[in-house]
Amino acid sequence: MNKLLLACLLALPAAASAYDLSEMAEFNDHYKNARYEEALEGYRKVVKKEPANPWGWYNAGNAQFRLGRMGPAVFNYAKAFTLNPRSGDIRANLDFALRQTGQRLVPEGAPKALHLLYYLFSDGELQAAAILFFWLACLTGGAGFLLDGSGPGRASGRASLALGALLLLSLAWLGARQSSTFTAAGVVTRAGGTRMLSGPGESFKTYASAPEGRLVKILDYDDEIYYEIGLPKEGIKGWALKTEVERL
Amino acid sequence: MPARPLKFFCALALALLLAAPGAAYLAVTAETDRSTVEIDGNLYLTVTVSGDSANVPEPKLPNMQNFNVYSSGRSQSISIINGKITTSVSFTYILTPRFIGAQTIPSISVFNGKEKAIAPELQVTVTKAKAALAAPSQPASRPAQPARPAARKQAAGGADRVPIFIKAETDRKSAYPGEQINVSIKFYTSVPLSSNPQYVPPAFKNLISEDLPPVRNGETDINGVRYAYSEIKAAMFALTPGPAEIKSATVIAQVPTDEQIDPFDPNFFQKFMARSGAQGQSRDFSTDPISIDIKPLPAGAPAAFGGAVGTYSVLASADRSEARTGEAVNFSVTVTGSGNLKAVTAPKLPDLADFKVFDTMSSLDIRKDGDVISGKKTFTYILVPRAEGRKTVPPVKFAFFDPRAGAYRELATDPVTLTVEKGAQAGKSLNFTPGSAAASAVTQSGSDIRYVSERKGGDALPFVAAQVNTLPYWSHAVPAALLGLSFLLARMNRFKLANPLLFRFRRARSEAARDIEETEALIKAGKHNEAVSTLYDSYMAYLSDKCGVKVSALTIRKATDLIKARFPRASARALEEIKDLWSALELRHFSPAAAEAEGARDLTRKYSLLIELLEKELR
Numbered sequence: 001m002n003k004l005l006l007a008c009l010l011a012l013p014a015a016a017s018a019y020d021l022s023e024m025a026e027f028n029d030h031y032k033n034a035r036y037e038e039a040l041e042g043y044r045k046v047v048k049k050e051p052a053n054p055w056g057w058y059n060a061g062n063a064q065f066r067l068g069r070m071g072p073a074v075f076n077y078a079k080a081f082t083l084n085p086r087s088g089d090i091r092a093n094l095d096f097a098l099r100q101t102g103q104r105l106v107p108e109g110a111p112k113a114l115h116l117l118y119y120l121f122s123d124g125e126l127q128a129a130a131i132l133f134f135w136l137a138c139l140t141g142g143a144g145f146l147l148d149g150s151g152p153g154r155a156s157g158r159a160s161l162a163l164g165a166l167l168l169l170s171l172a173w174l175g176a177r178q179s180s181t182f183t184a185a186g187v188v189t190r191a192g193g194t195r196m197l198s199g200p201g202e203s204f205k206t207y208a209s210a211p212e213g214r215l216v217k218i219l220d221y222d223d224e225i226y227y228e229i230g231l232p233k234e235g236i237k238g239w240a241l242k243t244e245v246e247r248l
Numbered sequence: 249m250p251a252r253p254l255k256f257f258c259a260l261a262l263a264l265l266l267a268a269p270g271a272a273y274l275a276v277t278a279e280t281d282r283s284t285v286e287i288d289g290n291l292y293l294t295v296t297v298s299g300d301s302a303n304v305p306e307p308k309l310p311n312m313q314n315f316n317v318y319s320s321g322r323s324q325s326i327s328i329i330n331g332k333i334t335t336s337v338s339f340t341y342i343l344t345p346r347f348i349g350a351q352t353i354p355s356i357s358v359f360n361g362k363e364k365a366i367a368p369e370l371q372v373t374v375t376k377a378k379a380a381l382a383a384p385s386q387p388a389s390r391p392a393q394p395a396r397p398a399a400r401k402q403a404a405g406g407a408d409r410v411p412i413f414i415k416a417e418t419d420r421k422s423a424y425p426g427e428q429i430n431v432s433i434k435f436y437t438s439v440p441l442s443s444n445p446q447y448v449p450p451a452f453k454n455l456i457s458e459d460l461p462p463v464r465n466g467e468t469d470i471n472g473v474r475y476a477y478s479e480i481k482a483a484m485f486a487l488t489p490g491p492a493e494i495k496s497a498t499v500i501a502q503v504p505t506d507e508q509i510d511p512f513d514p515n516f517f518q519k520f521m522a523r524s525g526a527q528g529q530s531r532d533f534s535t536d537p538i539s540i541d542i543k544p545l546p547a548g549a550p551a552a553f554g555g556a557v558g559t560y561s562v563l564a565s566a567d568r569s570e571a572r573t574g575e576a577v578n579f580s581v582t583v584t585g586s587g588n589l590k591a592v593t594a595p596k597l598p599d600l601a602d603f604k605v606f607d608t609m610s611s612l613d614i615r616k617d618g619d620v621i622s623g624k625k626t627f628t629y630i631l632v633p634r635a636e637g638r639k640t641v642p643p644v645k646f647a648f649f650d651p652r653a654g655a656y657r658e659l660a661t662d663p664v665t666l667t668v669e670k671g672a673q674a675g676k677s678l679n680f681t682p683g684s685a686a687a688s689a690v691t692q693s694g695s696d697i698r699y700v701s702e703r704k705g706g707d708a709l710p711f712v713a714a715q716v717n718t719l720p721y722w723s724h725a726v727p728a729a730l731l732g733l734s735f736l737l738a739r740m741n742r743f744k745l746a747n748p749l750l751f752r753f754r755r756a757r758s759e760a761a762r763d764i765e766e767t768e769a770l771i772k773a774g775k776h777n778e779a780v781s782t783l784y785d786s787y788m789a790y791l792s793d794k795c796g797v798k799v800s801a802l803t804i805r806k807a808t809d810l811i812k813a814r815f816p817r818a819s820a821r822a823l824e825e826i827k828d829l830w831s832a833l834e835l836r837h838f839s840p841a842a843a844e845a846e847g848a849r850d851l852t853r854k855y856s857l858l859i860e861l862l863e864k865e866l867r
Contacts, residue, residue, distance in 0.1 A: 028700050052711055054707070142733070142734035148738045
């Protein structure tokens with residue numbers, strides 16, 4: 001039964017992506033033949049249908065990079081990274097694009113292995129893991145109560161405790177990731193960068209600018225037209241048009 | 249547009265421009281300075297080999313029977329942009345035609361061990377010499393030309409004279425290792441030749457040689473005999489101290505037996521080469537070997553001496569004065585002068601604490617003006633500034649031995665200062681292969697994004713995660729509720745196990761009610777004795793549950809006493825009813841004959857009423 005359930009779960013992505021197998025190959029052909037705009041159009045369709053497909057974002061990032069649009073390229077790579085941070089290709093291209101914009105994936109001085117471990121799972125995967133651990137801990141705990149006093153009941157209780165510990169670990173991991181560069185973040189996608197205003201409106205003073213491709217923290221989403229963004233490295237924050245900053 | 253994006257787009261555009269030819273990893277082109285040449289003229293053939301590594305192979309010239317080929321020099325350019333290396337080397341050759349007519353320079357190929365590139369063949373038209381054509385009409389313009397049949401007859405008829413001979417001589421008999429020695433090989437003839445002579449260059453011992461083209465032709469009088477001569481020169485450099493030797497050079501000439509060519513014709517040499525089909529006697533003419541003493545270099549060489557011999561100057565420069573940390577800066581040291589530049593090695597850089605030094609590449613330009621090997625060799629070091637600020641590359645020392653002065657010289661470049669700003673440190677990933685590295689070494693000449701993914705669909709984990717995360721929040725209450733319910737059930741179970749009497753007390757009424765239903769069923773079935781028995785057992789069990797003692801230990805007296813003690817509010821009537829029912833049931837139970845239908849029904853009704861009464865009073 002469990003195997004069947006697992007098989008069903010694993011079959012989900014395959015089934016979900018089955019429709020675009022030939023499409024992706026076609027878009028890659030466009031890319032191969034330097035028809036980047038056409039390839040990009042195709043990759044956009046893929047990510048619209050499958051927002052959780054990291055390779056759609058990754059390929060779109062490649063097309064944007066080839067078109068010289070560094071901001072959108074960084075955004076697409078970052079999206080792919082947030083979905084599958086373990087992929088060497090995604091990490092390499094994101095790092096490459098970030099370097100083109102004066103940034104880097106692994107912070108200076110940070111061990112690469114530690115960074116890899118920190119980003120072993122995406123936020124979505126950690127959240128899903130927390131949910132699954134919660135379910136399993138509850139169910140095994142319930143079984144432990146129902147089989148109270150028996151051997152299987154004690155085993156269920158121990159399993160429930162272990163799953164509870166994993167749940168806490170995943171929650172702690174998620175908590176630690178709240179300070180990540182890619183959590184509550186956005187990318188400046190406007191060519192030439194975006195202005196940072198001192199308030200959400202044109203009547204406020206422009207006192208800084210964020211260059212294209214720059215990863216920024218989004219501090220406030222509530223305004224309809226502006227994000228409040230922060231540049232942690234420089235220690236400044238301001239308001240930027242939502243049309244010029246793509247939220248990850 | 250801000251400066252930074254502008255720089256970026258410029259760099260990107262340049263990278264794209266470079267990327268287009270970069271698709272051909274190795275390329276070779278060949279061109280001549282003209283398509284028509286006179287038989288007495290020279291043709292410059294330039295072969296350019298370009299590639300995207302620091303080292304490109306030398307072209308392999310095909311066997312060209314129609315031309316005499318002499319190496320004239322080389323010129324190299326190397327560029328490093330964003331870690332991408334592009335090298336272009338032009339090899340220049342002087343070709344002297346041997347035959348009149350349409351001639352073909354075969355295709356020229358280069359091979360770097362992995363790829364082969366081929367330059368297409370070239371067509372050249374070789375015409376007669378203008379001087380020869382003009383000679384009949386302009387005899388006065390060439391008074392020095394010995395086109396005098398009488399003189400020729402006289403020279404050819406001199407029996408005690410050697411009509412053809414070859415001579416080799418050097419400009420010095422001793423030299424230092426690396427010092428240029430010129431050798432001149434002259435082929436003299438006072439008689440006409442019927443075919444082209446073939447020149448076989450000498451072998452060398454402890455020497456390396458460089459051609460010094462072009463071939464010089466002339467005339468001279470030796471002991472009263474007029475000779476035409478062709479002179480071939482070569483520069484040599486000794487390798488190590490000790491004896492060196494130029495072995496015999498040979499010219500194989502076809503001496504005609506009938507038709508003659510005027511040896512005093514200014515174009516004599518080319519003419520007899522052009523007459524390849526003529527008949528004649530083949531004769532070899534060889535030079536005597538020449539020995540040269542190679543002296544050891546004097547002691548006391550400076551620490552910076554790397555074996556360079558000649559006369560040099562040195563200059564250092566950087567490709568920019570401003571840089572960012574992590575960005576690659578091309579720092580060049582150029583050695584210019586005369587000597588065997590091929591053997592000049594890269595000067596050692598001083599300790600550079602402020603820079604990370606990557607590998608070194610060299611480019612070489614050689615000229616042969618005035619029979620002197622000269623030119624420049626540029627060593628390019630890739631420096632990556634480590635920290636921001638004003639950083640200086642200290643003077644680079646270069647030492648050489650000056651053979652004219654017989655002393656060592658040590659030069660130092662001017663310091664080079666760079667203004668370094670804080671940057672992205674992207675250059676740390678650059679890697680270059682040194683010029684002397686083996687061909688099999690890996691050379692990273694640049695970097696780029698990785699190719700699009702061919703993966704069809706996505707990995708399972710992100711998709712499973714996405715599916716799990718789309719579950720509605722309320723659904724997560726289900727396991728929590730199940731857990732809570734299980735917990736309550738377990739608690740209840742434990743309580744039940746810990747308090748069995750309490751549960752018997754609470755359960756007594758429901759069990760009694762069930763027994764009453766069973767009794768009524770038995771009465772209906774006519775089984776009066778079984779009905780009374782069932783009723784009796786039920787009554788005993790009920791009192792046992794209410795009193796908390798076993799049935800076997802229960803008597804009427806004990807039961808009433810326990811009820812009085814546990815339930816003080818129990819009325820005397822209830823106690824009396826208990827006793828009466830007990831007695832009646834015992835009587836019927838132990839005297840089955842008296843257990844008639846009406847009696848059983850009556851007992852059942854009494855039992856039911858007593859239960860109702862006791863449930864009210866026993867609380």
